[in-house]
Amino acid sequence: MTDERHDIVPAHLAVLAMRDNGYRNAAYAVAELIDNAIQAGAQTVEVIVSEKEQFLGQRTRRHAEQLAVLDNGCGMDAEVLRMALQFGNGTRLQDRSGIGRFGMGLPSASISQCTRVDVWSWTDGASKALHCYIDVDEIRRGEQVEVPEPTTRPIPERWRSVGSTFGDSGTLVVWSNLDRCVWKTATAIFGNSERIVGRMYRHFLDHGKAQIRFASFLEAAPDAVTEKWAVLNDPSYLLVPSSCPAPYDQEPMFLPYGECPEQTIEIGWNGQVHPVHIRFAYAKKEARAGYNPGAKAYGKHAAKNVGVSVVRAGRELELSQAWVIQYDPTERWWGVEIEFPPALDELFGVSNNKQFARNLSEVAEIDIEQLLAQEGKSIVEFKHDLLEDGDPMAPLLEIAQAVERYLNDIRRLLKAQRVNTGHASSNQPLPDSAEQAATDKTRDRQQNGFFGDSDSGESEPEDERLRDLEEVAEGLGLPSDWAASTLSSGLKFRFAYEGMEGPAFFSVRSTAGVIVVTLNTEHPAYRHLIELMEQAPEDADADELRRRLDNSLLGLKLLLTAWARYEDEQPVGFRKDAAQDARIDWGKLARQFLAQEG
Numbered sequence: 001m002t003d004e005r006h007d008i009v010p011a012h013l014a015v016l017a018m019r020d021n022g023y024r025n026a027a028y029a030v031a032e033l034i035d036n037a038i039q040a041g042a043q044t045v046e047v048i049v050s051e052k053e054q055f056l057g058q059r060t061r062r063h064a065e066q067l068a069v070l071d072n073g074c075g076m077d078a079e080v081l082r083m084a085l086q087f088g089n090g091t092r093l094q095d096r097s098g099i100g101r102f103g104m105g106l107p108s109a110s111i112s113q114c115t116r117v118d119v120w121s122w123t124d125g126a127s128k129a130l131h132c133y134i135d136v137d138e139i140r141r142g143e144q145v146e147v148p149e150p151t152t153r154p155i156p157e158r159w160r161s162v163g164s165t166f167g168d169s170g171t172l173v174v175w176s177n178l179d180r181c182v183w184k185t186a187t188a189i190f191g192n193s194e195r196i197v198g199r200m201y202r203h204f205l206d207h208g209k210a211q212i213r214f215a216s217f218l219e220a221a222p223d224a225v226t227e228k229w230a231v232l233n234d235p236s237y238l239l240v241p242s243s244c245p246a247p248y249d250q251e252p253m254f255l256p257y258g259e260c261p262e263q264t265i266e267i268g269w270n271g272q273v274h275p276v277h278i279r280f281a282y283a284k285k286e287a288r289a290g291y292n293p294g295a296k297a298y299g300k301h302a303a304k305n306v307g308v309s310v311v312r313a314g315r316e317l318e319l320s321q322a323w324v325i326q327y328d329p330t331e332r333w334w335g336v337e338i339e340f341p342p343a344l345d346e347l348f349g350v351s352n353n354k355q356f357a358r359n360l361s362e363v364a365e366i367d368i369e370q371l372l373a374q375e376g377k378s379i380v381e382f383k384h385d386l387l388e389d390g391d392p393m394a395p396l397l398e399i400a401q402a403v404e405r406y407l408n409d410i411r412r413l414l415k416a417q418r419v420n421t422g423h424a425s426s427n428q429p430l431p432d433s434a435e436q437a438a439t440d441k442t443r444d445r446q447q448n449g450f451f452g453d454s455d456s457g458e459s460e461p462e463d464e465r466l467r468d469l470e471e472v473a474e475g476l477g478l479p480s481d482w483a484a485s486t487l488s489s490g491l492k493f494r495f496a497y498e499g500m501e502g503p504a505f506f507s508v509r510s511t512a513g514v515i516v517v518t519l520n521t522e523h524p525a526y527r528h529l530i531e532l533m534e535q536a537p538e539d540a541d542a543d544e545l546r547r548r549l550d551n552s553l554l555g556l557k558l559l560l561t562a563w564a565r566y567e568d569e570q571p572v573g574f575r576k577d578a579a580q581d582a583r584i585d586w587g588k589l590a591r592q593f594l595a596q597e598g
Contacts, residue, residue: 015111015139018087019180022353023112026067026181027193031200032109033069033173035315035354036084038201038210040073044165047193049186049216050158062185065219067113068159068174075123075169078150081132085119085147106173108353111136114175120155121171129155129172158222162215186216190228195304198233198243203314205232206239235305235319236281236335245297253298254281254335257410263402267340267395269347276340278402282410283333285417285477294329302332308364308403310357311339312348318356322364323403334410336403347392363396364403412499415521417477439492441593454492458513462487465512472496472511476518486514497521505559528555 023029030047037045050066076084087107110117115136122129131153138144159172183189197212204210212230217223231243237253244253256262257280265276283302293299307319324331338360340348349359372382386394446455457465469483476496486494493515500507500520507518519526532548532555563583570576 015087015136018108019111019136022351022355023109024355025192026113026183026189027196028353028355029109029113030067030069030193031197032105032353034197034201034212036105037069037071037073037171038204038315040071040075040171042071042073042165042170042210044072044211044213046070046163046165046213046215047190047197048159048162048214049189050219051186051216052219062187062218064178064181064183064185064189066174066176067178067181067189068163068172070159070163070165070170070172072165072167072170075171076121076130077123078130081119081121081130081150082147085117085132085134105353107134110134110173110175113178113181115177115179116175118174118176119171120153120174123169125168126155126160126166126170128152158217158219161222162217162225164213186226190214190216194228194230195233195243198230199235199305199309199319200316201230202232202234202239202316203311205230206234233305234335235307235309236279236337237283237302237305238281238335244301248287248298252284253287253302254283254333256280257282257334257406257413263406265395265399265402267344267347269344269395272343274341274343276338276344276399278399278406279335279337279339280406280410281335282414283417285479288333288414288417289479294332299332303329305335306331308336308338310348310360311337312345312350312354312357313342314339315354317350317354318361320357320361320364322361322400323407330411330414333414334407336407338399338403347395359392360396360399363393364400366397366400368397368401412522416498435491435493435495436489438593439490442492445592452510452515454510454513454515456513457510460512468512469514472509472516487512493517495519497526525555525559528552528558 023032034045034047046069048068048070049064050068051062052065054061054063084106106119107117111134116133118131118133120126120129120131129152130150132148132150134147135144155166155172159174160166163172181189183192194214198205201210201212205212213227214230215225215227217225231241232239233243237244237248238256240248240252241250243249261280263278263280265278267274267276287293287298294303305319306324307321308323310317310320323336342350347359348357349362350357368379372379375382377385383394383397386397466483466487469486473479473482476498478496482494491514494517496516496518498518498520499522500518501522502520503523505520505523505525507520509516509518519530521531529552532552567576567579567583570579
């Protein structure tokens, strides 16, 4: 017989395994400690990095030695402090009133980045702080088998001198030996963290419920502190001031979508009804004006915030990619936020590290049409069966479909918005634009005695023409000076873009002597011809441009063959003759419009 223990889960192996606990990076691990601080009533949280200088060859390089999180929350007594360093334990395991609950945050987040975590906490002045720790190396060697009894121990002077929130109560967590932190300097840690932290806690920052300070110092010179306060980062670009570059740091870049931009879905769960709020936003048209707005500083900022923000108790869990069209750069121009209470954690599938809502993302990625075809049911029947079975997919499916429905509407709006404010619809057409060339050809035809119904409108009073064209511009979402620029340039033709119902590729209307050709952005011909050319990325390489040319040529040939088939299907007689005559007459006019002078 031996005295060797046969624990079901050997502690030293379990703790080592827990180091790979799924935290994406140091920012998300630090967020767990910020959660604890906010849950403890802290108004100020500080993330502080202590660095040392290393000499590498001929240069000096800073290296992060320790990372600390300091707060002015309510602090912990000895029993709670000891419990807080136990994995899976805590005082809020069943608390559904705030952002805590899982009992894994402090130790799990800490060892994901370092091998030792020291905690000081006080409820009656920092001079009476209690200290406790866990050390991965000691656990691996079998030297630490339980969380030590907390003892009174002075807070190291370096943290006392750098921290600014040592009040009557609070907590200081210090990570040492940052062996798992991929960011090796304070600059890298803060540079990568502030965007994420600002986004995760934007509602707390916006409402003044918390402020977050980033600070760093050299261990050899603690008096020289570099600091920066977190600025909110709103992926829906409605909250200001924000970290978005000017001019949208002080004014919203997006607008709430629709007459009722917040949708509330009541979810029945565990005998109670809980509200889930879904909010929608889209970019202002002026934010997308000009050539390639995505390349502007604020456009690049938006590119890092693409996704549906899933928010639990005011704190973002994730920026879900489940609804995102990954290849489409215009996805950066919308924002969706889903907010739910902690009482729905099990329904949404919230992970214990509070980084995901797995169930929601899984439902969002289901191909409902394919599933209905397999089941042989209508969507109404399918939802009814889910409710009958008590399947949690039923309420999540309602949420996912609401997001998809509104997103489709927003995408159509954005498509029409972009083409009517971008380069293709410039307020001041270039001399070699199609609009100007067609106007010149029409003037030639007018001089040769050819007149159209729209021509009489050119003799109307200028103020009436301007008013009529402004009404057209407003209806199509065109820039405010579109009407005036049309009249001042003497243009006979203007292009516009709109998502239209019906099969027509384009519509033609004459107003105030101007022929407005509106291309239907929902028609496949638009995607295969116009969009491919007008919306080519500024940095497109030769292969990408070749692909776009080939696809445009294919689209043009398909358009012509569609007309050929239309003629072919007409009955012999008047309708076939009329179609052929129309093609011939249009061809004559096209030949004149396309003819190159000189």
